[in-house]
Amino acid sequence: MRRPLLAAGLAALCVAVGVPAHAWASTSGTAATPAVVNMEATVLAAQIDPRRADHTLTPGAKDSVLAVEQALEALNLLDPQWVDGYFGTTTVAAYAAYQSSLGYSGLAANGLPGATSLTKLGQSRFTVTNKIGPGAQVQRDGYVVDARAQAMLTAAERLLGYALTLEQGSYNPGGDPTSAGTHDGGGVVDISVTGMTAAKRTAVARALRKVGFAAWVRDPSQGDWPWHIHAAAINDTDLSSQAQHQIGDYYLGLNGLANRGPDDGPQVPIHTWEQYQRGQ
Structure with a gap:
């Protein structure tokens, strides 16, 4: 291309x-x-x-x-x-x-x-x-994430007013095969939606997008997985190649899946974590 x-x-x-x-x-x-x-x-x-x-x-x-x-x-x-x-x-x-x-x-x-x-x-x-980086690897909910993604999750929780729980972290090569390698690197997490209404799931995805994630609510009809929210941190330099592609597709109005269908998430202005911190 x-x-x-x-x-x-x-x-x-x-x-x-x-x-x-x-x-x-x-x-x-x-x-x-x-x-x-x-x-x-x-x-x-x-x-x-x-x-x-x-x-x-x-x-x-x-x-x-x-x-x-x-x-x-x-x-x-x-x-x-x-x-x-x-x-x-x-x-x-x-x-x-x-x-x-x-x-x-x-x-x-x-x-x-x-x-x-x-x-x-x-x-x-x-x-x-404008140097950026993922920072150190840290633990969250028993999973590994990088410090930048952790800060982004904390910011999303502040917007929502409640805590989020991970069901898959980053740096997880050979993990869930349905993730297609997106979690092999940094900056990518899956968030549990257990007990959430449809409106709450959408609210979580919206908050994640506001702080710089490409985030989608995933449902069983899209793949061999349960309901969850998939989030990939834009501009995380530790992203796997598959996650890089999801970020690119997100900017192009797509859903981050192999079918490259239209984005089905809440519409918010797209920006990076650094832009969010600067109030852009």
Whole structure:
């Protein structure tokens, strides 16, 4: 799901949008002024862009993604035709290869830029702002979650005025096979709805969405599972590839299931945890 962009066209585009053409420094010999990469926007694009049927760029991410792609090209990890501000599957694969070159593996080489790898990539090329990360792994209701997801759950509970109970946590590879790998990484939880009315289930999903989760009420007609609420934290850099796809689908108005049906959850403005904290 990429579109080719000729090298000459890219150079002109970089000038037009005011992004330093770092990728051309090796051939031109000219010094480039370091760019600024917004990590929040870049990670978001890496979740949404691969799920698009077209090549629309993620708003606010173009300049940051271009700078990252130019750095990957300079390392011979990304062909110039893909240096276009679109963080699609080819760029995700190139970034994963870069992470692997640093000695990372597993979730640390999932193709989502992490703060450490992104900072290393940007040396002499760009500075990184709006850094984000999952934080330490902690226990909740007998399950493992990361600190960022825990903070998000606590914020949702404050909105609701009551506690939530997990029935599946994160970092659970080989767990419930019906989860299709979404819980293999961080940022993803299933919440018990035992004793909840339909209205209360919807209220919980709405609160989770408000604080930055892609959240849906799941019912037995959709799969081989009982009623529950599935929630994936947007921009959690420990997300498994399957959970990354759910986030992208959520932004595109889909239900996060394999059938890619329309979103059936409560409609709220979509934003990340960091945006919620800033009051955006």
